[in-house]
Amino acid sequence: MIHQIYPQVSHDFQYELNKDMQIAAAHFIPHEAAGKCAQMHGHTYFVNITVAGNELDDSGFLVNFQQLKKIVHGKFDHTLMNDHKDMFNNENANDFPTTEVVARKIAEIVQAHLDTLPNRPTCVQVFVRESPTSYVVYRPKAGKQ
Numbered sequence: 001m002i003h004q005i006y007p008q009v010s011h012d013f014q015y016e017l018n019k020d021m022q023i024a025a026a027h028f029i030p031h032e033a034a035g036k037c038a039q040m041h042g043h044t045y046f047v048n049i050t051v052a053g054n055e056l057d058d059s060g061f062l063v064n065f066q067q068l069k070k071i072v073h074g075k076f077d078h079t080l081m082n083d084h085k086d087m088f089n090n091e092n093a094n095d096f097p098t099t100e101v102v103a104r105k106i107a108e109i110v111q112a113h114l115d116t117l118p119n120r121p122t123c124v125q126v127f128v129r130e131s132p133t134s135y136v137v138y139r140p141k142a143g144k145q
């Protein structure tokens with residue numbers, strides 16, 4: 001069971017939903033600045049996704065928790081992040097599978113799903129903890145990932 005205190009994101013939406021998940025995955029960061037992290041290694045990522053909005057769908061959901069797990073955990077769990085060529089690129093630092101980029105990519109995956117929903121909620125924050133001592137918070141700018 002995941003119990004963590006996450007940074008709060010300020011917004012004016014009436015509903016806010018949070019979904020936690022753990023993702024076991026490997027990665028390497030293809031840059032000399034990464035030191036030992038340039039070698040393939042694994043993490044149990046702790047991910048918290050925050051979705052907000054003013055309207056619910058006809059199920060009374062802002063977004064289905066199960067769907068969030070399916071599109072994020074289902075994609076990355078027990079995989080090598082660098083293998084996801086639709087997400088990461090070992091030639092471009094903005095697309096290396098760093099914690100920062102993983103958080104941004106998760107926000108993009110989630111928002112693409114939310115954009116298909118009739119009630120059009122918004123992903124306002126993605127928290128990714130890569131290790132017990134390191135985490136990133138990504139907050140998409142309004143109207144732009």
Ligand SMILES: Nc1nc2c(c(=O)[nH]1)N=C([C@H](O)[C@H](O)COP(=O)(O)OP(=O)(O)OP(=O)(O)O)CN2
Pocket residue numbers: 029034037097098099100130131132133134
């Ligand atoms: N800004 C970033 N710096 C680093 C990243 C990153 O994604 N963004 N990633 C790494 C490595 O992948 C590494 O797995 C994590 O590094 P680190 O926090 O140093 O991990 P430790 O468990 O060794 O931390 P300690 O606090 O020293 O135990 C490196 N940097």
Ligand SMILES: [Zn+2]
Pocket residue numbers: 027037041042043130
């Ligand atoms: Zn790592």
